[in-house]
């Protein structure tokens with residue numbers, strides 16, 4: 001039997017069994033069977049009490065309840081209040097008693113939801129206590145944020161135009177904006193003064209990055225595309241590359257800029273520009289593709305973009321390149337580094353489910369930040385806080401974890 005037919009038959013059988021069960025169960029047990037969402041009404045008294053809502057409200061099919069329940073694994077959810085150090089398990093607020101449970105990651109990660117909304121949220125980025133993301137709740141792309149110190153969520157940039165691919169550094173958020181999907185502009189917003197400034201037009205649809213008061217992006221001003229930088233303190237724009245070849249995915253830590261560059265041939269290498277000296281350095285020179293670099297201090301990481309996809313790291317101070325992952329049966333992609341921590345997305349070669357992983361350079365340890373049966377990817381890190389895009393609720397939300405080990 002063809003695989004497709006086998007799957008179709010399996011679906012038919014399952015549906016038939018569910019239909020039979022819903023018809024028979026009330027007669028057999030006398031219990032009421034109603035809407036499909038009622039199946040999640042399993043929270044125990046402890047969770048209900050700690051969440052400050054009554055049992056009926058808890059069991060009702062509200063989004064909040066559903067999301068709260070999804071924050072805890074069944075073992076914790078059904079445990080008694082007495083088993084928790086503080087007598088309570090409050091999953092939605094990121095109670096340590098419930099830490100690391102929902103996404104199925106390792107216990108070193110205290111996990112919580114950043115935004116839960118029926119629309120799609122993606123492209124999360126974090127700096128300090130500010131998390132920003134791209135949000136479709138108003139029918140077109142907007143930028144929203146949550147301040148983790150106050151818990152308050154607020155819009156950063158909305159309106160009929162599409163705003164997307166945000167990044168944040170301190171109190172400054174950057175994003176691209178377009179009304180016609182042809183012309184793109186780069187904007188920044190100062191969250192303290194609420195001032196919005198147009199930085200550049202004629203921008204390529206490639207995520208801008210900001211760090212240390214420097215904004216980098218890809219411009220279509222000259223040649224095919226080039227890397228540009230804006231210095232917030234001086235208001236000056238500098239063209240970083242001037243090559244008739246593709247340059248893309250720039251990233252900066254405020255002192256240096258790294259990007260992928262095709263000038264050496266029909267494949268990409270990683271290049272670096274030192275902002276203080278103006279000196280450009282070629283970091284990789286292989287005949288294969290290296291892409292999506294990230295830098296923090298003396299360390300640059302990137303994705304080796306050929307089967308079976310690996311993460312590499314270059315140390316500027318020693319001039320040494322280290323292969324971080326070496327798995328023929330997994331793809332590791334899209335890394336970001338902060339201090340000693342590298343995060344990336346990972347999936348098995350034969351599977352299609354992405355998870356977020358973290359490699360600690362100081363210990364040489366790789367850990368699973370998530371390991372659920374749904375997609376978790378597009379991760380970003382600042383300090384010990386990791387954010388990612390998460391499909392566990394079926395509509396893509398932004399989640400985060402604090403690395404506590």
Ligand SMILES: [Ca+2]
Nearest residue numbers: 141158159161
């Ligand atoms: Ca919009």
Ligand SMILES: [Ca+2]
Nearest residue numbers: 268269286288
């Ligand atoms: Ca190469």
Ligand SMILES: [Ca+2]
Nearest residue numbers: 308309327330
């Ligand atoms: Ca691999």
Ligand SMILES: [Ca+2]
Nearest residue numbers: 117119395396
């Ligand atoms: Ca969502």
